[in-house]
Amino acid sequence: MRASSKHLSKHRREQQIIAAADIVLREVGANNFTVDQVVERLEVAKGTIYKYYKSKDDILAEVSVNALKLLLDYFKIAVENQKDGLEATKAVIMACYQYYLSHPQYFELIVYMERPDFRSDVKSYTQASADLSNFVIEHVKCCQAKGTMKADLNPLYTNYVIWGSCMGIMNFIESKRVFIEQFEKIDRKELVKAYAETLVAGMAA
Amino acid sequence: MRASSKHLSKHRREQQIIAAADIVLREVGANNFTVDQVVERLEVAKGTIYKYYKSKDDILAEVSVNALKLLLDYFKIAVENQKDGLEATKAVIMACYQYYLSHPQYFELIVYMERPDFRSDVKSYTQASADLSNFVIEHVKCCQAKGTMKADLNPLYTNYVIWGSCMGIMNFIESKRVFIEQFEKIDRKELVKAYAETLVAGMAA
Amino acid sequence: MRASSKHLSKHRREQQIIAAADIVLREVGANNFTVDQVVERLEVAKGTIYKYYKSKDDILAEVSVNALKLLLDYFKIAVENQKDGLEATKAVIMACYQYYLSHPQYFELIVYMERPDFRSDVKSYTQASADLSNFVIEHVKCCQAKGTMKADLNPLYTNYVIWGSCMGIMNFIESKRVFIEQFEKIDRKELVKAYAETLVAGMAA
Amino acid sequence: MRASSKHLSKHRREQQIIAAADIVLREVGANNFTVDQVVERLEVAKGTIYKYYKSKDDILAEVSVNALKLLLDYFKIAVENQKDGLEATKAVIMACYQYYLSHPQYFELIVYMERPDFRSDVKSYTQASADLSNFVIEHVKCCQAKGTMKADLNPLYTNYVIWGSCMGIMNFIESKRVFIEQFEKIDRKELVKAYAETLVAGMAA
DNA sequence: TATGAATGAGTGTTCATTCAT
DNA sequence: AATGAATGAACACTCATTCAT
Numbered sequence: 001m002r003a004s005s006k007h008l009s010k011h012r013r014e015q016q017i018i019a020a021a022d023i024v025l026r027e028v029g030a031n032n033f034t035v036d037q038v039v040e041r042l043e044v045a046k047g048t049i050y051k052y053y054k055s056k057d058d059i060l061a062e063v064s065v066n067a068l069k070l071l072l073d074y075f076k077i078a079v080e081n082q083k084d085g086l087e088a089t090k091a092v093i094m095a096c097y098q099y100y101l102s103h104p105q106y107f108e109l110i111v112y113m114e115r116p117d118f119r120s121d122v123k124s125y126t127q128a129s130a131d132l133s134n135f136v137i138e139h140v141k142c143c144q145a146k147g148t149m150k151a152d153l154n155p156l157y158t159n160y161v162i163w164g165s166c167m168g169i170m171n172f173i174e175s176k177r178v179f180i181e182q183f184e185k186i187d188r189k190e191l192v193k194a195y196a197e198t199l200v201a202g203m204a205a
Numbered sequence: 206m207r208a209s210s211k212h213l214s215k216h217r218r219e220q221q222i223i224a225a226a227d228i229v230l231r232e233v234g235a236n237n238f239t240v241d242q243v244v245e246r247l248e249v250a251k252g253t254i255y256k257y258y259k260s261k262d263d264i265l266a267e268v269s270v271n272a273l274k275l276l277l278d279y280f281k282i283a284v285e286n287q288k289d290g291l292e293a294t295k296a297v298i299m300a301c302y303q304y305y306l307s308h309p310q311y312f313e314l315i316v317y318m319e320r321p322d323f324r325s326d327v328k329s330y331t332q333a334s335a336d337l338s339n340f341v342i343e344h345v346k347c348c349q350a351k352g353t354m355k356a357d358l359n360p361l362y363t364n365y366v367i368w369g370s371c372m373g374i375m376n377f378i379e380s381k382r383v384f385i386e387q388f389e390k391i392d393r394k395e396l397v398k399a400y401a402e403t404l405v406a407g408m409a410a
Numbered sequence: 411m412r413a414s415s416k417h418l419s420k421h422r423r424e425q426q427i428i429a430a431a432d433i434v435l436r437e438v439g440a441n442n443f444t445v446d447q448v449v450e451r452l453e454v455a456k457g458t459i460y461k462y463y464k465s466k467d468d469i470l471a472e473v474s475v476n477a478l479k480l481l482l483d484y485f486k487i488a489v490e491n492q493k494d495g496l497e498a499t500k501a502v503i504m505a506c507y508q509y510y511l512s513h514p515q516y517f518e519l520i521v522y523m524e525r526p527d528f529r530s531d532v533k534s535y536t537q538a539s540a541d542l543s544n545f546v547i548e549h550v551k552c553c554q555a556k557g558t559m560k561a562d563l564n565p566l567y568t569n570y571v572i573w574g575s576c577m578g579i580m581n582f583i584e585s586k587r588v589f590i591e592q593f594e595k596i597d598r599k600e601l602v603k604a605y606a607e608t609l610v611a612g613m614a615a
Numbered sequence: 616m617r618a619s620s621k622h623l624s625k626h627r628r629e630q631q632i633i634a635a636a637d638i639v640l641r642e643v644g645a646n647n648f649t650v651d652q653v654v655e656r657l658e659v660a661k662g663t664i665y666k667y668y669k670s671k672d673d674i675l676a677e678v679s680v681n682a683l684k685l686l687l688d689y690f691k692i693a694v695e696n697q698k699d700g701l702e703a704t705k706a707v708i709m710a711c712y713q714y715y716l717s718h719p720q721y722f723e724l725i726v727y728m729e730r731p732d733f734r735s736d737v738k739s740y741t742q743a744s745a746d747l748s749n750f751v752i753e754h755v756k757c758c759q760a761k762g763t764m765k766a767d768l769n770p771l772y773t774n775y776v777i778w779g780s781c782m783g784i785m786n787f788i789e790s791k792r793v794f795i796e797q798f799e800k801i802d803r804k805e806l807v808k809a810y811a812e813t814l815v816a817g818m819a820a
Numbered sequence: 821t822a823t824g825a826a827t828g829a830g831t832g833t834t835c836a837t838t839c840a841t
Numbered sequence: 842a843a844t845g846a847a848t849g850a851a852c853a854c855t856c857a858t859t860c861a862t
Contacts, residue, residue: 031236031320034856045823047859056857111316115236154399156391161374161400168373169366186361194359195366202407218846240832250848252835261832441730444835455844457839466836521726524786525646564809566801571784571810578783579776581726596771604769605776612817628825650853660827662855671853823862831855838848 014052014062017042021063029105030060030112057113061122064113067106068128074099075135075163085143086200089162092136093196096166097189107167133159150205158203169195219257219267222247226264227271231310235265235317262318266327269318272311273333279304280340280368290348291405294367297341298401301371302394312372338364355410363408374400424462424472427454431473439515440470440522467523471532474523477516478538484509485545485573495553496610499572502546503606506576507599517581543569560615568613579605629667629677632657636674637681641720645675645727672728676737679728682721683743689714690750690778700758701815704777707751708811711781712804722786748774765820773818784810 020041025033035056039046053059078095082088100107112118136159143149149158170192213221225246230238240261244251258264283300287293305312317323318330341364348354354363375397430451435443445466449456463469488505492498510517522528546569553559559568580602623631635656640648650671654661668674693710697703715722727733728740751774758764764773785807 035858036856039824046825046857047823048821050858051821115234115313117234117237153403157396157399158403160391160396161403165370165374165400168375169370170373186365191362191365194362195370198358198363198366198407199404200407202403202405213846215846239830241830251833252849253847255833256846259833445837446835449845456837456846457844458842460837461842521786525644525723527644527647563813567806567809568813570801570806571813575780575784575810578786579780581783581786596775601772601775604772605780608768608773608776608817609814610817612813612815623825625825649851651851661853662828663826665854666825669854823860825859825861827856827859829855831853834852835848835850838846839844840846841844 010052013044013048017044017049017052017059018062018066021059022066025060025063025109026103026105030109033060035059055119057118057120058122060109061113061120061125064106064109065122065124065128067103067109068125068132070103070106071096071099071163072128072132072135075132079139085139085146085148086204088139089143089149089203090196090200092139092162093166093199094192096163097170097192100167100170107170110167132163136162147205149203153203161199165199166195215257218249218253222249222254222257222264223267223271226268230265230268230314231308234310235314238265240264260324262323262325263327265314265318266325266330269311269314270327270329270333272308272314273330273337275308275311276301276304277333277337277340280337284344290344290351290353291409293344294348294354294408295401295405297344297367298371298404299397301368302375302397305372305375312375315372337368341367352410354408358408366404370404371400420462423454423458427452427459427462427469428472428476431469432476435470435473435519436513436515440519443470445469465529467528467530468532470519471523471530471535474516474519475532475534475538477513477519478535478542480513480516481506481509481573482538482542482545485542489549495549495556495558496614498549499553499559499613500606500610502549502572503576503609504602506573507580507602510577510580517577520577521581542573546572557615559613563613571609575609576605625667628659628663632659632664632667632674633677633681636678640675640678640724641718644720645724648675650674670734672733672735673737675724675728676735676740679721679724680737680739680743682718682724683740683747685718685721686711686714687743687747687750690747694754700754700761700763701819703754704758704764704818705808705811705815707754707777708781708814709807711778712785712807715782715785722782725782726786747778751777762820764818768818776814780814781810 017038021033021038023041024037028037033056035046035049038049038059042049049059053062074095075092078091079088082091113120133156137155140149140153140155140158140162144151144153144155222243225243226238228246229242233242238261240251240254243254243264247254254264258267279300280297283296284293287296318325338361342360345354345358345360345363345367349356349358349360427448431443431448433451434447438447443466445456445459448459448469452459459469463472484505485502488501489498492501523530543566547565550559550563550565550568550572554561554563554565632653635653636648638656639652643652648671650661650664653664653674657664664674668677689710690707693706694703697706728735748771752770755764755768755770755773755777759766759768759770
């Protein structure tokens with residue numbers, strides 16, 4: 001009954017499943033994500049999915065690898081386009097913001113994965129996350145070498161300060177209903193810019 | 206069959222329900238919070254709860270009022286214990302951290318409440334949130350008046366920069382499983398301190 | 411706390427309750443009718459209602475007395491406006507139709523009351539129903555006396571044939587979704603007219 | 616734990632579910648019909664039912680297809696047993712009555728389905744209903760062709776007059792508790808017969 | 821290896837009725 | 842007599858996971 005796609009290689013199968021899961025995630029978000037929806041988008045049975053991934057959370061962890069890789073791309077582009085180290089740092093923060101605007105469901109996914117009852121040990125996820133950290137760490141070291149950034153900043157910590165707080169502020173600021181009154185008056189891009197400038201000013205040598 | 210507590214005053218009953226909901230929230234988190242669990246903790250029937258709160262989300266909104274009020278308390282204490290304005294600002298950030306460590310589920314709750322499909326119009330929630338903002342805004346204005354903080358910082362934005370990014374960074378950094386390797390090596394308190402110092406340095410006049 | 415209306419006479423209280431129930435019925439229909447809604451409309455507590463009516467169904471039975479009385483009014487007006495006996499009979503059928511259009515919720519109520527699990531022994535309801543029957547029976551006898559209607563028709567049966575089938579046809583015809591295709595093409599008033607003419611033609615002496 | 620009947624064909628499973636639903640319907644009526652009751656009667660889990668039918672109303676719509684098909688059978692048998700067209704028409708009305716007596720819950724079901732808040736788009740239901748109409752329409756046309764029925768009767772309207780009013784009168788007359796006094800004295804079969812004769816007399820050419 | 825039908829404990833929510841005050 | 846808070850069994854519907862084929 002199934003089309004041509006029987007007996008694919010293990011790798012192709014996995015790709016296929018994650019591709020479908022990615023589409024579902026982008027459509028409904030992590031909180032409404034169901035395995036059934038993935039199956040609908042896929043020429044593969046539910047049981048088969050569980051042969052490749054032992055739980056729904058495993059699938060989501062795999063999807064989040066895409067999310068992290070994409071964020072790394074945003075970071076790279078931001079840095080490439082800037083000569084000055086501190087400007088590049090600001091650009092990284094703004095890239096975070098752009099990413100958040102363009103891929104809010106990836107955000108939701110990352111938040112979802114941090115729930116204490118989330119269970120998964122996907123190695124590639126850890127790897128993607130390390131790649132991201134390393135990129136920022138190298139950038140920080142580079143700035144310090146050039147003398148534009150305080151030498152006493154711990155690069156690892158600075159890494160987290162940069163993109164952790166950056167993603168955090170966005171998530172928090174988006175809190176729509178909480179601040180309804182002021183919300184209208186706020187230009188979110190300006191806010192992020194103000195944040196970037198303040199933070200980077202604090203890092204400057 | 207029920208215990209002694211029949212026919213409490215409306216206020217007492219509400220307190221009772223929210224107290225039980227608060228306990229459940231702290232135990233299982235907002236995402237696993239169920240009305241049934243509240244009932245179990247409470248010598249009250251399910252129907253009774255729905256007489257006082259028209260939905261699960263209403264209950265959670267009410268619980269979050271507690272959460273926000275508590276955070277405000279943390280802020281107040283932090284500021285009171287510091288003479289210097291910038292030190293007080295750092296203290297606010299560290300208070301955020303302490304709060305987050307002590308009440309991680311309140312964090313999850315706030316995130317949960319911002320989901321687009323969350324439904325509730327609890328006025329006291331909006332009020333509590335405004336109180337929090339206003340406190341920080343006043344603090345910023347005060348620092349600016351004293352000349353310790355850059356005069357060109359928009360107090361409203363600075364408010365969000367301070368506690369929004371602050372809560373955000375914690376939420377993000379706590380991402381336990383993501384960074385397993387480095388996680389061991391990280392002293393989270395030091396990290397937040399580094400963050401606070403960098404940010405406040407950027408705000409200094 | 412309550413306004414002036416404490417300690418009304420039993421009769422006034424009943425009137426008050428039924429009036430509120432009538433409003434609720436017209437607003438939401440018999441199937442969505444709840445005692446709570448009646449209480450909302452009333453300066454009387456729920457417990458009090460149960461002092462006067464032993465069940466929700468009792469209340470509805472009492473409301474339906476209004477419904478039947480109103481239908482009788484429609485019948486009377488129809489007959490009064492016609493000289494000719496058979497024309498008057500047709501007019502009764504058309505009055506049924508008008509009544510149905512103007513008071514669909516009363517219809518729903520009557521249908522609701524016929525469910526086998528409906529429980530109530532409201533005497534006034536039986537009385538109102540008897541009044542309705544008697545009116546039609548007298549009309550039939552009158553027509554027979556004048557020689558316009560077949561003398562061998564049993565007046566009691568003819569009574570039921572007239573208004574029972576009449577209400578039935580309307581209820582059935584309204585079946586909206588069932589006949590979607592043809593429904594557009596049907597002029598319901600014409601249909602009822604055709605029905606009335608056929609039936610009355612069959613009654614003519 | 617479950618019995619032998621695992622992994623039936625899709626069709627068999629549907630049959631099984633509808634059969635159980637049909638039994639429940641006949642036992643408790645459409646208004647008290649619950650999915651849980653169907654589950655109890657069935658060696659199948661609740662979730663399984665929802666794999667085959669997406670809502671309770673869908674199940675009921677499917678059951679009502681049976682109900683309508685059965686009524687059509689009653690109609691066919693009635694007509695087949697009569698030579699004379701008008702006698703056959705009377706027979707259709709009496710068949711309605713027999714059907715109603717034998718399957719009162721099917722009646723309740725049809726009424727239930729016409730409630731404005733009923734939701735379902737079961738095509739086979741519409742089809743079954745159209746079959747029923749078409750059968751009567753053809754019968755009317757046939758009578759008109761033979762000259763036994765007034766040529767100016769609109770067959771579509773006459774269709775509704777016949778079985779719509781017919782079902783209606785029964786539903787209404789059966790109103791047991793309403794007319795308690797007279798109810799004893801009434802021979803319902805005679806009443807329907809009187810109705811049939813009157814109506815058919817009105818249709819005769 | 822792939823399947824996909826089956827599972828069943830849970831979800832939030834409703835409402836007629838009771839009964840202590 | 843009047844109250845209205847409390848009850849709790851029902852209800853429709855969901856979905857991650859399993860397992861016989």
